[in-house]
Amino acid sequence: MGTSTVTGGGPNPSPRKNGFPPEIIDIIGPALQLGGLAGMSGVIIGGFAGVVVSNTPMLFALASGVQWFTLGSTFWTARGCLLSSWDGGKITPREKVSVSAFSGGIAGTMGGFLRGRKNIVPGAIIFTAIGGIGQYVYNAMDARKTLAAENASVGQEKYSWMNSKWSPVKQLSDAEYGDMMREKLLRVNAEIALIDESIEALQSEKREMPGSTPRPNGTNDSR
Known part of the structure; x- marks a missing residue:
């Protein structure tokens, strides 16, 4: 038995329901x-x-x-x-x-x-x-x-009570929270640097005091 083929390369017509498109x-x-x-x-x-x-x-x-x-x-x-x-x-x-x-x-x-x-x-x-x-x-x-x-x-309605100017707290996005934490980290690093400078200045003054002799480990002995 032979097989029949459908010729024509055009698009297939839309299926009809009860004879209607x-x-x-x-x-x-x-x-x-x-x-x-x-x-x-x-x-x-x-x-x-x-x-x-x-x-x-x-x-x-x-x-x-x-x-x-x-x-x-x-x-x-x-x-x-x-x-x-x-x-x-x-x-x-x-x-x-x-x-x-x-x-x-x-x-x-x-x-x-x-x-x-x-x-x-x-x-x-x-x-x-x-x-x-x-x-x-x-x-x-x-x-x-x-x-x-x-x-x-967005995660929170635009007119949320947390965004009101009378609210003691404010909702932050992830980007705003990251910026705030980086700013705090910079402040902490700056304070640590100031403390290190103060320690270094005190050690310099102690080494320059009369009668102080340096210890073998690099520290001064003021006996």
Whole structure:
């Protein structure tokens, strides 16, 4: 039996899941999850509101769930497509705000269309603002979390009580501690040198005293 070989030197195509590229699955999957959560919230809230404002609360809750599912899934799908198509996946926080605002506008347009054409423009405006403001708040919280993580990685937070000007002690790094110990060692060596000079001066004075005779071992005898 012969063996078959695969010709062609090009890169292998990306594996597909259920006939769809993995990039599409990575966008559609989370979008459906978010849409499901939004739809469930819409059903619950619509159920309570339907009891008050509608004679058919079940239909009102179902319509609310469909609307919120459309909003959530459309927003996340549009946002995922825009982020995946960005240049090299590199995007600044400010650009993320623009992307989320634009995606919110698309979701608001779809949600407004379900409620009637007269709600398309108000829905687009409202959800554009919600998407942009929400992304801005998330960026600010993420930046604070990143800063806290960087401070913790140093070993001690930047505003530790030990670094306060009112603290009687101060935390030192390894380099600062090494410099302090070398400075103390130099001071000790300088003091030892002064002591040696003082001893040498006393011995010289003793040798120069009248009546002193040097001993065989090099010391003076003043008897």
